[in-house]
Amino acid sequence: MSETTFIEAMSRQVKAPARVKIFQTKQYPAEALRERLKHFLSHTSRMTEASYDRGDWTDNSDHTLVRLPKGARAVFYHASGAMKMVSGTPPMESIFKKDAGREEYIKMLEEKGKRFGLTEWVGEHATLQFERLWQIKACAANQEKKIVNPVVCRIVGAYRHMVDGLPVLGAASAVLKLGENGFVDAVSLQIREAAGEPIDEAPIIPPAEAAKQVSAQFRSLFGRQGGEALARVTSHDMQLGYFSLGKRKVQRVLAPFYVAFIHLKGKEENQAYQFAVPASETHYLSVCGQGSNPNNLLLQRK
């Protein structure tokens, strides 16, 4: 497709409001993060009937790890406050005896999510919505290529944090991983809470302007062949929302971004890219678009 068609098609995928509120994110001091993790573990105990009130706490440079009874563990990240509990159960134990189907799995996740009180963690001006069901499955074949029926090992519910009606884009905001009979294998929260009233209100750049920036970033990955690459795009999607950086990064504000996903068919290799571009003229949040250089390299090879 031509660049014009690409930009038009991407723009049509987003309905952008004229303005979006800018919020500061809630920052928790170290001691408060520890208390939050204890609270998180007491919520987890509600679902698992396991007792997580005792643990071995170890502070690392960017996270604190808690070893819990029966091989379970919990972690919180100092930069973001993101938290995770993992049961430590081997992945092929507590697998589903039969495939109950999507609807049943979603019902199971909703019930567990309510019992955990997932929505209590979203902060002001916010809600949490179920976004997507994932399933982890396993299968096998013998040397005669006889293939057994796949088994469902875990179901994974991904939830999206919504602030002032907009999704907070990035990794799933909450994840619930269950096994057979609602066994809780893991639960995690990666939520950037809005703190108090908005600090600003930003005019939103039109989707076509954002799509133009995405197009430029995309083309730059192909050197002289940028234009040809556009012709090989097979699917694309663009969303508008607040942006959440990774859990190991500090973030002071919730600011609007357009996030685009592009898949293209190569001559020999297919590719999938994600781009994030600021949705306001004023840049409130810096997102590294450059990537890192390799470290720990040995000397150059001869």
Add this chain to the structure above:
Amino acid sequence: MATFGVEAVRYFNHARDAGVSTAGDLTYTFNRSNGFSDKLRDGGLQQAFYWANQDCWETDIRDTDQGGDDRSWVDNVDIFWIEAHGNHTSDGNARILYDIAHNNWRTFSNEWQLGENWNAEWVLAYSCETVDINNVSGLWNIFDGLHIYCGAYENMYDGITTDECGEDVGDNMINGDTISDSWIDGVSDWAVDNHPITVCTGDAATWNNGNIRWDLSYLNRDHLWGHGNVEPDLPPSRQACILWRWSEG
């Protein structure tokens, strides 16, 4: 001490200029591979090599018997992380693109034979589509003592929300998760459409006449050295089945 190796290709301009591929450059390649390397070193493993861009060669994974030099590189470490563009052939072989023809632009897994008398236990490839989920047996030949291949059966996204995947995989491993879980959970942010898969072989007891003993499989039992149980190598003569575990959504 257990060892690991890393190869990561971010730029593919030489491959494009040579007309062997239309693949674009990546952006967050080294965020992921640096993160993985850092975490494994935190976990007490020794980095044997870390090659980048044109210093990554297909001969490093090609079997020595087939003219490659895997015994000095990929088959000389316990765990190997590679990131580059990937795909699979129509008969289920993994293929990975490099940015230099040393000696070829691509590796094909019909030329891999990992484990043997050497070291390799786990190979992790952050690359699209190196596994054909409809023909996973196409990878069988690579398991000559190798325990698990971790790859993808569809896309693996390059983007800002997958930049911490290497750290996540590494953290999972050094915190005691199984290799299979470390990969599937670590490369999934449960938002972008990443499609990881882990593949291993099993013996006759695991196949159990088609009533699979999942509990016996590498998928259920293998951890990073020093961070949990590691099953013994399974030579080809004892391999009765191939098993795979993946996420879909």
